[in-house]
Amino acid sequence: MKYILILGDGMADYPISQLNNKTPLQYAKKPHIDFLAQNAEVGMVKTIPDGIPPGSDAANLSVMGYNPRVYYTGRSPLEAASMGIDLSDTDVAIRCNLVTLSEDEEYDQKTMIDYSSDEISSEEAKELIYEINRHFKNDSICFYPGISYRHCMVWKNGYTGLKLTPPHDILEKKITNYLPSGENTEILLDMMIKSYDILKDHPVNKARVSRGLRPANSIWLWGEGKKPSIPKFYDKYKLNGSVISAVDLIKGIGILAGFRNVEVEGATGNIDTNFYGKAQAALKELESGQDFVYLHIEAPDECGHRHEIENKVKSIELIDDRIVGPIIEGLEKYDDYRILILPDHPTPLSLRTHTAEPVPFLLYQKTNPKKSGVTGYDELQAAKTGIIFNDGYKLMDHFILD
Structure with missing residues (x-):
């Protein structure tokens, strides 16, 4: 059969x-x-x-x-397995989207324009994730490039039970009420806010805008979890x-x-x-x-x-x-x-x-x-x-x- x-x-x-x-x-x-x-x-x-x-x-x-x-146990550890990331029992994996947010407003007043940044290519995305790592990677935090807009952050000895929102749930909505909130999310929100200034004028995004494509101008963190059995x-x-x-x-x-x-x-x-x-x-x-x-x-x-x-x-x-x-x-x-x-x-x-x-x-x-x-x-x-x-x-x- x-x-x-x-x-x-x-x-x-x-x-x-x-x-x-x-x-x-x-x-x-x-x-x-x-x-x-x-x-x-x-x-x-x-x-x-x-x-x-x-x-x-x-x-x-x-x-x-x-x-x-x-x-x-959460979405991201399942994706991490596909990406060949070996999680320890105390690691927390978090999905990292490259998204397009509206311009001009303060970060917490921006609108979610596109959760996929116009289906950004994996090659372009890899450059942006490397840049994010250059700014944020430390003994506890590391970002891993995936496919298109879908990437992974590993947080050693991190936390679960966080208030995080999938970006595809808030298309065309102001992000104010959907940002990471509650205990243990300050570090995540801080990286998201800083990522906008890091990415908005990156050569990859300037080239995308020149071709009429949306820029991947922010990371968006969600879907945390620990290694399942x-x-x-x-x-x-x-x-x-x-x-x-x-x-x-x-x-x-x-x-x-x-x-x-x-x-x-x-x-x-x-x-x-x-x-x-x-x-x-x-x-x-x-x-x-x-x-x-x-x-x-x-x-x-x-x-x-x-x-x-x-x-x-x-x-x-x-x-x-x-x-x-x-x-x-x-x-x-x-x-x-x-x-x-x-x-x-x-x-x-x-x-x-x-x-x-x-x-x-x-x-x-x-x-x-x-x-x-x-x-x-x-x-x-x-x-x-x-x-x-x-x-x-x-x-x-x-x-x-x-």
Whole structure:
């Protein structure tokens, strides 16, 4: 048996007027996914436990079969694992975004213009993180460059339980009420404020502005946590797994779970990603002897955050055409296989951030097709089946063990 899980990050949504009061999943043309849904088990799954923030970190842990209430210690340490950062038990990892803030005002009066600085390139970002390190690195603090706008700060003997806000939650909002606050955050706020003067006139940013791009004129710190202890996926399911993603967070969870991390040329984490290349990489992993592939696509989530309605629909259609279609074709040579398709959480276009509602899933098996009673895959039809996993981490047990 071969297993493949296809996760469209943030794919679920609310109906919006611009799509004739349909959700992007309802509106998108996705014949391959809809065919599977008609012949699969279809239902809803609650990936975010009550009381836990609706982030991709907790949600993907849940989808991967790990109870977030037990194994979630924060976002950044999961990303640190992907970046090859070896955390000690007393280290605190903190996500460092390179963001674009408005100009002119005092720092605490600025507005969050872009949490990604126009998807700054990794090469440009590395120069800026090196400059940040030149000013702030000491025996306790060190910054590590990552991919695009996503980076990491390690704070030796640092603190957790801090009041920090994800920058993608406050797009186009004044940052006044969202700055680090409370105990043990003074050092973080001080670095953020000083980073603006360090970065705003940096040659990298001057060159970006000359090309009509937004400058990465501040760091933004959030998502702190300590090194988690995640059991190996193989020990639980006796399957050898691979993870395919352009996002350090997902790679990190996979690495901690004992998966093989697969790099795909042209995988970007956005709508310009190499969809087809990801599908071919997944099939190659299965052909090479792997039993399970966790294939993650970030594009719908990014489009949700950016309120890109047409692109969110397009990203779903590209997942259907360039990933699901080729994967179905490529799997036909096996006697049996299972496919699980779902988002990790909703990223509603109208809110531009994550929410915690249950999301639709479909579970298809070649040798055991089921008439689901639905005509397609979307939030409304999945809810009507009455099937729901309120403990999201149990869906993986059902996918593999039942």
